[in-house]
Amino acid sequence: MAKPSLHLEKFLPYRLSVVTNRISGALSRHYADRFGIGIPEWRVIANLGRTPGLTANAVVERSAMDKVTVSRAVAALEAKGLLTRERDAGDKRKSRLTLSTRGQTVYAEIAPLALGFERDLLTALTADETAQLDRIIDKLNGKMDGL
Amino acid sequence: MAKPSLHLEKFLPYRLSVVTNRISGALSRHYADRFGIGIPEWRVIANLGRTPGLTANAVVERSAMDKVTVSRAVAALEAKGLLTRERDAGDKRKSRLTLSTRGQTVYAEIAPLALGFERDLLTALTADETAQLDRIIDKLNGKMDGL
DNA sequence: GCATATTAGTTACAATTGAAACTAAATTCA
């Protein structure tokens, strides 16, 4: 029986994890730190920036973040005055979340930085590779859906 | 001035993060949980399984894990009797790490599971896409090297 | 040769995180 020979440097889940963590870390240093905002908070802002009035649960569904993580991020953003909650009249369990003026300012400042970072990152790839990567990620996600 | 329009669903760092976390999570459930071994511990085992006698620091360099993470994983594995430390005669700061017989058994059991998971995951991609993904990851890592 | 700097690894501490249990509101169905 041959040795299993699992070489981490060639093991895809590991390789993905390393490169992803490097990218997320750099990105977080780039903007989040500078604005005193963590990644979950930033993701909430990004969602509300594009789609005001979402409930916390809608953010959970869109962002693939944990319920608890979103709950805390929302509380933190509210405490910082970056968003407001408004109880839904029809269903009092829900709150509609909206960026405050200051929240919108933060979004307007960070979003271009994030997009700039992405653009810079993608200079490493050809247009074709970028498209490939997108398709590959979709396929991997599809595979993960089927567990 | 146009809206910044950062759509998370199309933002590469975010997409990478989601798919990677899904994969890592599934993998961890697959093997690590079942053997009572966390991801950092598993990575140390994988390194020592292929290359016995590494120092903790060598594992850090190869695995891109944090120093502290490795230190703790090594301590945990030693406590579980899965590896042994031997002080380096020439440089007493270093310890040579080697899997115990039981550690080798764990490696021999988990490695094929991990490789099988990877193989299954890659059925979602064509051979060509797999090769592309490998190249793309290398390119992104190269870009990150240049910060 | 001795003071200084560097390296290997650990410890202490604080922040982040998620699972599980919980509250409150809404829905189901008998």
Place this chain on the structure above:
DNA sequence: TGAATTTAGTTTCAATTGTAACTAATATGC
């Protein structure tokens, strides 16, 4: 209707993690 279930969101608790400070050993430079 009203008891049982489900859903939105929060809180509690324990585990994981990284930063910074530390110890001990080696290497460097004057």
